[in-house]
Amino acid sequence: MVDHELAAVPFFALLDEGRRARIARRHPLRQVPAGQVVARYGEPASSLIVLERGTVTAGYHTADGSPVRYGTVTGPRLVDKASVLDGGTHTATWTTADACRIRLVPARVLRELLHELPAVREHVLRQISAQVNRDRRARIRAAAPRPVARVADWLAEAVTGPTHRIQLPGGQQGLGEELGLSRVTVNRALRVLAEAGAVRTEPGAVVVLDARRLAAAGAGAR
The missing domain is CATH 1.10.10.10 (Winged helix-like DNA-binding domain superfamily/Winged helix DNA-binding domain)
Structure with missing residues (x-):
């Protein structure tokens, strides 16, 4: 099956096999070597980044060139779904830390799944809530x-x-x-x-x- 790795991503594990297979066929995997930018700060967040294998880092450079690292994500996971749902731009530049297997899924597919499947909505709400709490703890830690x-x-x-x-x-x-x-x-x-x-x-x-x-x-x- 073409969707076997997609099924390892918790979000897509909630889908039936037929839906996963269609998504996998329509949005094929990309092999991305280490050190490549997969999403750039300020660019439209028009696609959901599905990280099936590997690790990506989130970073940003301040006006004076100082690097700020937001964190890392290791697959199988979704990357920067909050920006995609917001319909705005990426708030960090995401770069591969090692060789990655990535699939780009249009934002409209995410919205359709959220509209159609309550289990998917609940999963995304839990994940975003957890990220908000992690961000709050990070601000406290920084102080x-x-x-x-x-x-x-x-x-x-x-x-x-x-x-x-x-x-x-x-x-x-x-x-x-x-x-x-x-x-x-x-x-x-x-x-x-x-x-x-x-x-x-x-x-x-x-x-x-x-x-x-x-x-x-x-x-x-x-």
């Missing part, structure tokens, strides 16, 4: 005076899966751009957390060793 607390809180929120290994697209530099810290400051904060036995650093990643110690260190960011 924390201690860099160690900012880094610890971000790691505690990012922990998923049984291995507790958190990939850092862009490495410590990328994490610093997301938190408003320099790479050196992030490195120092990670050393403090490592010495406390909360984490272990690896090239391009952090492994959480003790979630309770990490949560205690990040408490100052909440």
Whole structure:
């Protein structure tokens, strides 16, 4: 079936096989290498970006050229659906962090599915609500005076899966751009957390060793 990878995306898993197959046939997969822009800040958000495999990062450059990183999305997921639903423009530039499999689905298809299927509407509302709450926590985190607390809180929120290994697209530099810290400051904060036995650093990643110690260190960011 041409829709087997599309079915792995939670949003499309709610559809029947026939609908998924039609969408998959009409909107084929694209193989996108690392380092490619898939959506640019300020451009019309006319298509839903369906990330079936790989990781993309969201970023923006301020007027003085300083980079701001909003975060990362790893497939299978939808990318920037809020901008598509808003009918406006992309609020970040989305770039592939590694080789990705991406499908572009027109905004009208998303709206049709929302209109026709209550389960799809509920799923999207939950996802957008969760994103709003994550954004609020990020604003609170950014106001924390201690860099160690900012880094610890971000790691505690990012922990998923049984291995507790958190990939850092862009490495410590990328994490610093997301938190408003320099790479050196992030490195120092990670050393403090490592010495406390909360984490272990690896090239391009952090492994959480003790979630309770990490949560205690990040408490100052909440």
